[in-house]
Amino acid sequence: MFLWQFLLLSAILFCIGVYGVLARRNGVLVLMSIELILNAVNINFVAMGAFNGTAAGEVFALFVIAVAAAEVGIGLAIVLLIYRNRRSIDLHEVDLMKG
Amino acid sequence: MASIFAVESGGNVYQSSGWLLENVWLIPLIPAISFALILFFGKKMPKGGSELGIAMIGVSFLLAVLTAGQWIGQVNYADNHGTEQAHCFDFGDKHHGDDHGEDDGHAEGDDHGDDHSAAGLLLYPGETASAFFVEDGGDGNSSSPCPVISNTTWWSNGGQNFKVGTFVDGLTVTLLVVVTLVSLLVNIYSTDYVAGDRRYTHYFAFLSLFTASMLFFVVSENILQMIVGWELVGVCSFALIGHWWEEQPNSDAALKAFLTNRVGDMGLLIGMIILFFAAGETFSVFEINALANSGEISQNLLLIASLCLLAAVMSKSGQFILHTWLPDAMAGPTPVSALIHAATMVVAGIYMIARLYGVFFNGLSIGGSSINALALLGAVTCLAGAMLAFVQNDIKKVLAYSTISQLGYMALALGVGAWTAAVFHLMTHAFFKACLFLGAGSVAHSVHSFDMKESMGGMRKYMPHTYRTFLIGSLALMGLPPLAGFWSKDEILAGTGGWGLFGGTGGNGAYTFALIMGTLAAMMTAAYMTRVLYLTFFGEFRGAHHLHHDDHHEEEHADHGDIHGHADHGHDDHGHEAVPHESGPRIVVPLYILAFLALTTGFLNFPGGFQLVPKGWQLRFEHYVEPRSATEYFPKIAHATPSWTLAIVVTALVLCGAAASYLYYFKRVDAQGGTELVNGLTERNALAGWGHHALVNKYFLDHIYDSGPAQPASVATPAAGLWATAAGLGLGFTLGNGLDISMPWPIIWGGVAAVTIFLLVQSALLTGIGIASFVKKPMAYFINWFNKSVLDGVIDNTGKGAVAVADVVYHKIDQGVVDGAVNLAGAASSGAGGELRRMQTGKVQQYAALLFGGAAILAGILMFVI
């Protein structure tokens, strides 16, 4: 297999994820887009690991999965809190840091 | 005795010096610590700090006595043991380019001051120099003790090491004992005299500081240290004279003392600098003396240095012309006068000459001549001081002028080469003068005034102890045997060597004029002291009015303000009969101690060949104190043989002087009553009257110093004449003698100089007066016009111009340009901020967009550009 296939796939997923992060208004949807990004990166890791013939890529992908799980947990907790306080998770309204 | 005080290093020929001799810096340190402690803690102590001062100066005195003991042991050891050393110290090749001709057995080109010991010679500079002994050039069984020098380098710069250290020889230990003893007695005396004073603690602190400074000066090892000590004692003198500075005359007197000393200090600095360079850039006293003695330094250079240093001596030791501060310094408390202006500080100049005697002896060519500047100065001071003492009504001022006169004796002695006589007289004078001063203080303490004519008289019955001690002191001062003054004064007069007519005394030259002037002064001393004795202790008591007032604290005399030293008069127990009372034991006991010393100190230096005492008792002082010329730092001076005839003649003359005064006062004035003869000589005879007038005005010196030559011609012309003559003669003699020109020429030159100066001064005066009379009025008008139109006009216009310029500057430049720029900057910032603020929307996703966009661009740059 060609390496560029996987890397290309990874890149496209990554960019779609970036688009999602920037364009989505709902907090949960933003988190989903972040998951897209993370998975894209995972593909990249494993592909490079397989290309080099080591298990390092796979191992790191496992770590990323763990971290992503933790991050989603915390992220959703925060979104929940925002929902509780503001009755909405519209990111348009979360601009208290406006200068 | 040697083994008690000195340590022998086993098996070695050389004996190391005693511990105290090497560590003599302790002796000035203890009073310095006392000063600091009294200053900080004195007020809290039960006796206001005085007990601390007394205790610590007592310790210093003890150490000084022990040090003297060690030095005596040193000298004894030297007398009984030979040595092979030829030099006290070896200087190596410190003297750049100088060719000594001295072969010390080491190679040329050695580094400065490094150790290259040869046969155990300790080389200079070292940390501590043990005392070595040099060959006496005599029997091989005795040697001459070297001074004990101990120093450290405290700073080093540009190849020059600045050292601080101690130099101990016979002169040093003499002064150590004298200073500490007199200081101790003065401290004890002061506890009674200034009890209840407004600045009691401060006074004792400064007494300690003065003692420390004087001791520091005395043990100085190099001339830089001597300058420091010199200035320090000057400062203490200023502080103590002005102790009651709230009264203007006291602070004026303190300032006068300090400033007059400053004038002389210029000479000190210049002289020391000349010596520094002449001796090859070294400050060490030993080295300078050694080089001066060995002929390394040219005689002209030494002469100039000596003359400069003489200026310093003139101011510090109250020699003529710059002595005017001493009588005014009597404004300070009497114990201060006793300590500083009689016994110790004023002898600093004499000490300096004695210490640097190699310089002076060679510079002024003291050996083998008949006149030199120092001898002349001393002789003139002797006489001038004695003459002035006659017309004083204030007892302290009499003693002040007497001090000036006696200092003249010491200078005279040094000037004729009688070194030991001078130092011995220094010691005896310290004791009997301090006795006299403290006695005067005791009297004044009880009558609350220093004026003899107004408030004393007949004190003999009220104050017997003071009378007895004062009498002993006066007899010592007059120089009557067997009291101390006789021995020292006689030694001085014998040392002048001018007695050649009557059997010869040897000595260093034939200073006949010094002999005559000294004898005259001795006669006058006897006369004025008899006068003082009469006015104070005999006759009727005139001071009753002083004792009646209970509130005479405010009564001040213009000359002195230290009468009311204590709060508790003790007059409460007086009934209607106001009589003075004897002072307490703290005053009287020191008086007795000093009187005892005045009686017995003379026996320390019986003249050589004095048939009445065994040979072993003769010249003890000289033996231990005078450095031997083999030690290289002391010149080879000749010693005069004393003569019975001289002694008897001088004593007879002194008794004549006393008798004349006795007749005048004890007989005629007493019979008449009052204090002076009515229609006395000075009123009958015009010349005598003028002489009296001159004396009362202190030779018009103060007029000249204070207000310049703008005096009426009646005063100015004769004064100018007097000074011109003196200056011219002195100049001529000195130059002639110093440059070794044979005799008639100096006198001729002196006369020419005198006439020239006189004419110059006179014409200046007359021209001044002439111009003043003819040109005054138009000049005044012109000056007034000039002042108004030109000067004032310029100033006014300048002012107006300045205002206009300022106006423009303010409105256009300051408000417009500067403020505009500042405002613009502010507005620009604010505007930019407002615009940039819009970037912060608070929307996270926007930030994220920027983040990712930025990352992409960065990546692009990394890929494509780099």
Added chain:
Amino acid sequence: MIPVLAVQTAQTIFFWVIAAVMIFSALRVVTTKNIVHAALYLVVVLAGVAMQFILLGAEFAGATQVLVYIGAVVVLFLFGIMLTRAKIGNEEKADHDNKIPAILTAVLLASVMIFAIFDWSSDLQFTVEKATTGNELGRGQIVLEEQSVRLVSDSIFSEYIVAFEAISVLLLAALIGAIVIARKE
């Protein structure tokens, strides 16, 4: 027995098919207005990723992906959607009004990355070789060198042990943090 080329062709075909599905689903995740649908599309993407892992010979990672992501994370998302009262059906406020910056950024990023990928790795190839444990099927044709799980476990517990411990602590922290943040006062 299966020729190498055939295997490789099969791998490539599988890859492209799965990739296409993934990309389509991903696009739907970020564009659909229905939140629940987005979650479901996400599941598809995640599954696709797991398949890619298996294609790359990382079975353990693939299994973990399915277990953790699809099994836990997506369920978490669904819970989150439920608790935040997301609308059933389309939601109007799902996207920003102005999507231009997002599109631009994504396109920019994509172009940079794609260019970099092709610039660097346009000719890099590799094969995933797996050893059999000795059955007839693969002998002599394709040899499994090592079993990947064993490799992974050896790596984790020797070389990357520190990271492993750190991850455990991280998970603990996340657990506690999430509880603390989200609990009712």
